[in-house]
Amino acid sequence: NALAVGDPALWREKQIAGTVNTVLLIDAGLHPSALVNAFMLVTEAKVKAFYDLGIKSRESEEIATGTGTDCIVVASKKAGKDPFRFSGTHTVFGEKIGKLVLLTIKQAIEKNVLSKVRQL
Secondary structure: OOOOOOOOOOOOOOOOOOOOEEEEEEEEEEOHHHHHHHHHHHHHHHHHHHHHHOOEOOOOOOEOOOOOOOEEEEEEEOOOOOOEOOOOOOOHHHHHHHHHHHHHHHHHHHHHHHHHHHHO
8 A cells, every 4th residue: 555755645535445354264174175165255255245235446437346455364173084175156065155255245344334325
């Protein structure tokens, strides 16, 4: 976020700033491939939440896919003897992750951003 004197100002009066930081803690052992799938699901869920809520980029008329400061962390128990090997959208495990994260992100945006925008 570094700027030089005279650079265009990025901050706008009454701007609602935010970031979508997501931490997914999984109470099961996951193989590295399943961790990657889960990370992808969180990303997809965030993008779908922005799409479903019609949130547009502040720089264009395109639907936003997130903010420039978003962060995702996915962690699970240490993979033991029989870890989950996959968690993509084609698996029940992936379906549950996707639904949970999508619902959570949409609720957080509704509560913390859109309700404030409506008050302006």
